[in-house]
Amino acid sequence: MTTPIIEVRGLSFHYPDGRTALRDVSFRLAAGESVGLVGPNGAGKSTLLQHLNGILPGRAQYEHHHYVGDGHAHKHSTEARVWVDSLAVTGPNLPQIRRRVGLLFQDPDDQLFCPTVLEDVMFGPRNLGHKSVAAREIAQRSLAAVGLAGYDDRLPHHLSFGERKRVCLAGVLACDPMVLALDEPTSNLDPRGRRQFMNILRELPAAKIIATHDLEMVLELCTRVLLLDEGRLNADGPTRDVLANASLMAAHGLEVPLSLTF
Amino acid sequence: MQVDFLDRYSRGTSIVHRCDARIKLLVALGLVAIIVATPASWWQLVTAEFAIVLVAYAAARLPWSYLATRLASTLPFLLLLACGIPLSHGLDRGWDLAGQLLARSLLSLAVMITLVATTPFGQLLSALSRLGVPQVFTAILAFMYRYMFVLVDELEKMRRAKLSRTFYPSLWWELRLMANFVGILFVRAFERAERVYAAMCARGWTGRMPEQDGDR
Numbered sequence: 001m002t003t004p005i006i007e008v009r010g011l012s013f014h015y016p017d018g019r020t021a022l023r024d025v026s027f028r029l030a031a032g033e034s035v036g037l038v039g040p041n042g043a044g045k046s047t048l049l050q051h052l053n054g055i056l057p058g059r060a061q062y063e064h065h066h067y068v069g070d071g072h073a074h075k076h077s078t079e080a081r082v083w084v085d086s087l088a089v090t091g092p093n094l095p096q097i098r099r100r101v102g103l104l105f106q107d108p109d110d111q112l113f114c115p116t117v118l119e120d121v122m123f124g125p126r127n128l129g130h131k132s133v134a135a136r137e138i139a140q141r142s143l144a145a146v147g148l149a150g151y152d153d154r155l156p157h158h159l160s161f162g163e164r165k166r167v168c169l170a171g172v173l174a175c176d177p178m179v180l181a182l183d184e185p186t187s188n189l190d191p192r193g194r195r196q197f198m199n200i201l202r203e204l205p206a207a208k209i210i211a212t213h214d215l216e217m218v219l220e221l222c223t224r225v226l227l228l229d230e231g232r233l234n235a236d237g238p239t240r241d242v243l244a245n246a247s248l249m250a251a252h253g254l255e256v257p258l259s260l261t262f
Numbered sequence: 263m264q265v266d267f268l269d270r271y272s273r274g275t276s277i278v279h280r281c282d283a284r285i286k287l288l289v290a291l292g293l294v295a296i297i298v299a300t301p302a303s304w305w306q307l308v309t310a311e312f313a314i315v316l317v318a319y320a321a322a323r324l325p326w327s328y329l330a331t332r333l334a335s336t337l338p339f340l341l342l343l344a345c346g347i348p349l350s351h352g353l354d355r356g357w358d359l360a361g362q363l364l365a366r367s368l369l370s371l372a373v374m375i376t377l378v379a380t381t382p383f384g385q386l387l388s389a390l391s392r393l394g395v396p397q398v399f400t401a402i403l404a405f406m407y408r409y410m411f412v413l414v415d416e417l418e419k420m421r422r423a424k425l426s427r428t429f430y431p432s433l434w435w436e437l438r439l440m441a442n443f444v445g446i447l448f449v450r451a452f453e454r455a456e457r458v459y460a461a462m463c464a465r466g467w468t469g470r471m472p473e474q475d476g477d478r
Contacts, residue, residue: 123465
């Protein structure tokens with residue numbers, strides 16, 4: 001196998017209150033590959049995505065007590081469990097990691113924090129050290145790529161949910177990532193918005209890991225599926241093999257997508 | 263939701279709207295300083311100040327009702343403050359001082375209302391930063407502007423959820439719910455702040471914006 005763009009080896013994580021989110025998760029992602037990350041609510045999908053660019057484990061590395069269990073104070077090892085482009089995801093590498101991994105959050109209001117659309121999309125390029133003129137150019141190109149050319153001076157709170165979601169994607173694309181980690185990209189979108197979003201995603205050359213309940217989208221966009229439940233990776237295989245396995249899907253609170261049942 | 267309650271009229275085309283935001287900002291601040299510093303005995307200057315503010319507002323072609331409702335909404339606070347003065351003098355002195363306080367505050371507020379109503383908030387922010395206001399302050403204002411709408415939206419959703427399950431309203435119950443709302447809103451804002459920070463880090467935030475290169 002060629003060098004993976006993302007490698008996760010034995011990743012476990014629990015939140016500071018003691019809730020376990022990930023148990024010994026390992027997988028690899030090849031450059032340009034599209035992988036679906038499926039599993040019931042609370043399976044740890046978002047938590048896993050946030051490990052890919054080092055937003056987690058974050059503060060859990062400090063000494064802390066659990067609300068549950070024996071309650072003694074402890075610290076977690078800071079040893080790297082995730083590698084991006086052969087770089088370990090640890091403190092000193094984070095700036096490098098974050099320009100390689102673009103994370104799309106579930107709630108666009110969390111991600112759109114600037115007063116205008118253009119400023120928000122320029123935020124990433126500016127942080128990458130581009131001058132204003134260059135950053136503006138990149139931002140406008142990204143906005144055009146998601147079909148929102150001319151939205152520069154619009155205010156985020158005046159946009160529809162679908163538009164906000166696409167502005168978020170433009171903001172991520174403006175950083176030119178090698179890997180896109182997408183958290184529920186199609187949730188709450190109407191069919192047209194969903195289709196639009198999927199068409200945009202399909203054209204992107206970056207590797208993708210898509211956490212979602214939208215299994216039909218996974219069938220269309222992903223060649224491989226990871227099934228996460230209670231923090232454990234329960235399946236890792238070709239999309240159709242995993243999603244068509246009725247007993248496996250039922251065991252983890254999922255359903256075989258309609259288009260595979262006929 | 264009412265998403266434009268702050269700068270509803272800021273995209274007008276009057277001469278005041280078209281004026282550079284920095285000039286407007288400086289003039290407004292200067293005016294407020296003069297208004298606050300003018301002794302009451304200089305009645306010619308006080309009259310001139312009133313005239314200037316009214317002319318500026320009229321030139322902006324904003325509806326007068328807008329100014330009136332804005333000013334009225336601040337009256338409870340102002341009256342409370344103003345009445346404190348005669349009260350502390352046994353009600354026989356201090357009425358002139360209270361009147362002055364009221365007049366100065368309302369006039370200063372009218373200046374600021376005109377400024378905010380004729381300048382899109384983003385322009386106001388960039389004017390502030392180009393005038394050398396530290397980034398910490400402009401960033402806080404920018405976040406406030408952005409998330410105020412999200413918070414108002416959340417409050418509105420909670421209110422609707424409450425209304426759709428309230429069958430026998432009572433004042434005591436209302437008050438308790440209101441306290442709950444405030445608490446919930448605070449916790450949600452706090453958690454959202456953490457997610458926003460994570461989203462900022464995800465796009466390379468390192469603690470401060472790169473230096474402006476003066477072309478914004």
